[in-house]
Amino acid sequence: MRIMVMDGQGGGVGRSLLEALKERFPEAELIAVGTNATATANMMKSGVTSGATGENAVVYNSKRADVIMGPMGIVMADAMLGEITPTMAAAVASGDAKLVLIPMNKCHATIVGVESRRLGEYIAEAVDEIAKIF
Numbered sequence: 001m002r003i004m005v006m007d008g009q010g011g012g013v014g015r016s017l018l019e020a021l022k023e024r025f026p027e028a029e030l031i032a033v034g035t036n037a038t039a040t041a042n043m044m045k046s047g048v049t050s051g052a053t054g055e056n057a058v059v060y061n062s063k064r065a066d067v068i069m070g071p072m073g074i075v076m077a078d079a080m081l082g083e084i085t086p087t088m089a090a091a092v093a094s095g096d097a098k099l100v101l102i103p104m105n106k107c108h109a110t111i112v113g114v115e116s117r118r119l120g121e122y123i124a125e126a127v128d129e130i131a132k133i134f
Contacts, residue, residue: 001134002029004065006058006074006092008083011039013071013102016119018046020127021069025134031065033057035083055085062091067133069126072101076109098133100126 003021007014011034018030032051034040040053052061062068073079075093077086092099102122103114 001025001027001067002031002065003067003069003130004031004033004061004097005043006033006035006068006070007039007043008035008071008073008080009039011042013104013119013123014039014043015046016123017069017102017126018043018048020123021130022047024127025130031061033061035080035088055088058088059091062095062097065095065097067100067130068092068095068097069100069130070102071104072109072111073104075099075101100129100133102126 005014005017014032014034018032021028021030030048030050032040032043032046032048034043034053037053040051044051073084075089077084077089103111
């Protein structure tokens with residue numbers, strides 16, 4: 001199972017996801033993909049061995065992943081203060097990978113019906129969703 005975790009800004013959400021995934025699914029191939037070098041570097045601190053940065057890395061790895069995880073902004077052009085390019089959003093949203101997205105209030109969209117919870121609770125729920133998939 002190949003799981004791509006994508007994040008921008010400082011990469012904190014991605015790092016938390018990767019740490020939880022690594023603990024629960026040690027056999028999974030985990031790939032950290034950042035929209036910027038800081039996000040990628042922070043995600044790599046989770047102990048994963050594969051990481052890449054930028055638009056082409058998003059496009060390339062989106063095609064290869066079984067699952068793509070990250071904040072909900074990764075499927076929205078111009079989210080994360082403009083870090084998500086239209087090409088990135090399209091690559092993530094249009095592929096065959098299953099998407100597991102973390103709702104974040106910092107994006108310019110609200111998902112109605114999603115209750116406001118702590119980030120750690122969303123991370124745990126996202127990792128549980130991976131267990132259902134595989």
